[in-house]
Amino acid sequence: xxxxxxxxxxxxxxxxxxxxxxxxxxxxxxxxxxxxxxxxxxxxxxxxxxxxxxxxxxxxxxxxxxxxxxxxxxxxxxxxxxxxxxxxxxxxxxxxxxxxxxxxxxxxxxxxxxxxxxxxxxxxxxxxxxxxxxxxxxxxxxxxxx
Amino acid sequence: xxxxxxxxxxxxxxxxxxxxxxxxxxxxxxxxxxxxxxxxxxxxxxxxxxxxxxxxxxxxxxxxxxxxxxxxxxxxxxxxxxxxxxxxxxxxxxxxxxxxxxxxxxxxxxxxxxxxxxxxxxxxxxxxxxxxxxxxxxxxxxxxxx
Numbered sequence: 426x427x428x429x430x431x432x433x434x435x436x437x438x439x440x441x442x443x444x445x446x447x448x449x450x451x452x453x454x455x456x457x458x459x460x461x462x463x464x465x466x467x468x469x470x471x472x473x474x475x476x477x478x479x480x481x482x483x484x485x486x487x488x489x490x491x492x493x494x495x496x497x498x499x500x501x502x503x504x505x506x507x508x509x510x511x512x513x514x515x516x517x518x519x520x521x522x523x524x525x526x527x528x529x530x531x532x533x534x535x536x537x538x539x540x541x542x543x544x545x546x547x548x549x550x551x552x553x554x555x556x557x558x559x560x561x562x563x564x565x566x567x568x569x570x571x
Numbered sequence: 572x573x574x575x576x577x578x579x580x581x582x583x584x585x586x587x588x589x590x591x592x593x594x595x596x597x598x599x600x601x602x603x604x605x606x607x608x609x610x611x612x613x614x615x616x617x618x619x620x621x622x623x624x625x626x627x628x629x630x631x632x633x634x635x636x637x638x639x640x641x642x643x644x645x646x647x648x649x650x651x652x653x654x655x656x657x658x659x660x661x662x663x664x665x666x667x668x669x670x671x672x673x674x675x676x677x678x679x680x681x682x683x684x685x686x687x688x689x690x691x692x693x694x695x696x697x698x699x700x701x702x703x704x705x706x707x708x709x710x711x712x713x714x715x716x717x
Contacts (some may be wrong), residue, residue, distance in 0.1 A: 427597050429620040430576055430628045433656055435702060443700050450670055450699075451573050451658070473658070474575040475623035481626060482576045507653040507700030510579055512597070512619070515633075524596055553596075554589050555651030556581060 427520060428478035431513035431561045432470070432485045432540075436500050440488035443505075444469050446482065456483075457541050464493025472541055479562055480513050486542060509547070511559035521546045521559050529553065536562070573666060574624035577659035577707045578616070578631045578686075582646050587635035589651075590615050593630065603687050613682075615685055621716025626659050631686060655693070657705035659688055666706050667692045675699065682708070 437443040440528060452555040457470040471484040489497030499508055514520045518537045525531045530549035538543035542564030550557040574584045581591040592600040603616040617630040633654060635643030645654055660666045661681050676695035683693035688710030696703040 427599075427619070428578065432580060433576065433653075435700070446700060450673055453573075471574070474628075476628070477621035482622070484576075488594060506696070507579075507702055510653060520638050526598055529596060532610070533710060554581070554583050554592060556653055566690075 426512050426516075427512035429476040429480050429513040430482050431480065431484040431511040431559075431563070433507060433560070434485045434509040434511065435485055435506070436489075436496050436503075436508040437505050438471060438488065438500065439559070440467050440486055443486050443488075444471075447471055447486070453484065459523050459540065460490065461540070462490075463537060464496070464539075465489055465491040466496050468540060476513070478513065481539075485511075485543050509557035511545070511561050513540060513561055513563065516561040517544050517560050519544060523552070524548060524560075536560075572581065572663075573658035573660050573706070574643050574658040575622040575626050576628050577626065577705075577709075578629040579653060580631045580643050580655040580657065580705070581631055581636075581652070582633050582649075583651050583656040585634055585648065586613050586615060587634050589634075593617055593632070596611050599630065606636065607684070607686070609683060610685075611635055611637040612640070612642050614686060620709040624659065624700075627700075629686075631657075640712070655703035655705050657691070659707055659709065661708060663692060663706050663708040669704065670706075672693060682706075 453468045453471040456472045466487045469486045529552040532547040536544040536546045545561045548558040599617040602613045602618045610634045615632045675698040678693040682690040683690045691707045692705040
């Protein structure tokens, strides 16, 4: 069961400048940053609020580290903007199977590693009214660097 | 101060079909629907979780009622997908002025009426790394139809 908006994934050309924008404009701070080699991105997580399921909602700022990564190709086509949205669940495996059984294409056979040790999968945007949709189970409900 | 992800605004061609998709696929239910003549949209709000500031996070599904509405023009250009993101605040007037003072273009001189009697304004996406960004103060922190 999907119990929260876990994050909004935003693709950008320059992660440091975009982090500076969110800090200077709204006071949002980075709570975690990492490089995800498999996804081909450098990313920063900005925690916005906690959620009623014991998790949290984040902005996830994404800069591609390779032009041929999914985010790199998306940016080249679309320019900066919202790349995907993510719903949090305690059971990404079960929920991925449940949506697959309903005819929605799930992009990975098995969940992969996302931000902060989470397990993630993506649903095909053409099956989701144009929205690239991620399902995510956090490593722990409130995992952050600090 | 912005204290939550209030909603993700998703533009669609057929509101009823898109509501059906979110209900059938994830079990999300409509908690409120309305027509906003000024914005030129018919919309449905799907509450996903409550937030640590006493508010909630929603998906806002938007179907244009006029081709020349902002959402109608956006859909004709981009197809279905994420149209905007919205941050919740107790003081949309003060926060709009604060970001204006930092050089971010605010699209309305004064906040207008949004979903469920909220007061809203938008920030220019070109000043926000490609993200059309809404600031919203709810009519009451937990306002819903039921």
